[in-house]
Amino acid sequence: MTKTLPIVSAAILASLLGAGWAQAAETAAERGEILARRWCAACHVVTADQTTASSDAPSFFVLTGDRARTAAGLADFLLLPGTTHSQMPDLHLSRVEIADIVAYVVSLPK
Ligand code: HEC
Structure with a gap:
């Protein structure tokens, strides 16, 4: 189960970030920034x-x-943060919200 999770998450991410989303007015990263400011900035x-x-x-x-x-590792963590890090609350993000936030995080300069 745990071994298949990263693969499943990567597939979900790939499909969410794929061609179907190119039509949206904003990019996934832009939506993710809005979500991050709202839910993570505290x-x-x-x-x-x-x-x-x-x-x-x-x-x-x-x-x-x-x-x-x-990207897949971040998405896995955000699906179930409480299982690996007790200090980080589970914010019950949807998969779409997670994909947007991950797109934002990976877009940041290293
Ligand atoms: C209530 C405070 C709080 C909020 C809100 C919060 N975090 Fe965290 N987060 C933490 C703390 C504290 C840690 C470090 C926990 C640890 O390492 O055990 C952490 C760790 C992380 C990590 C690193 C996990 C790792 O593998 O080390 C990621 C990624 C992360 N948070 C993403 C997010 C995102 C994205 C949001 C918004 C959707 C968010 N967090 C909202 C407190 C918070």
């Missing part, structure tokens, strides 16, 4: 202009540079 630094956040939560700019934070 604890994480999510944009370059953000000045305050919780000291326990890693900046999104750090996440992008880490080899473990591949």
Whole structure:
């Protein structure tokens, strides 16, 4: 089960970020930035202009540079954050929201 999860998540991500979404007015990364500002910024630094956040939560700019934070890895984590990191709340994001947030995170400069 756990072994198939990254593959399934990658497939979901690929389909969500694929051709069907090119028609949308905004990009996935732009939608993800809006979601990140709304739901993640209380604890994480999510944009370059953000000045305050919780000291326990890693900046999104750090996440992008880490080899473990591949798009599929981030998506897996956001589906079930409580299973690996007790400090990070499960925000009950939908798969579409997760795909958008991941697109935003991976778009950040490393
Ligand atoms: C209530 C505070 C809080 C909120 C809100 C929050 N986080 Fe976190 N997050 C944390 C903390 C604290 C950690 C570090 C937890 C740890 O390493 O155990 C963390 C860790 C992470 C990590 C790193 C996981 C890893 O593998 O080390 C990612 C990715 C992440 N958060 C993404 C998000 C995203 C995306 C959102 C918004 C949808 C979000 N977080 C909202 C507190 C929060």
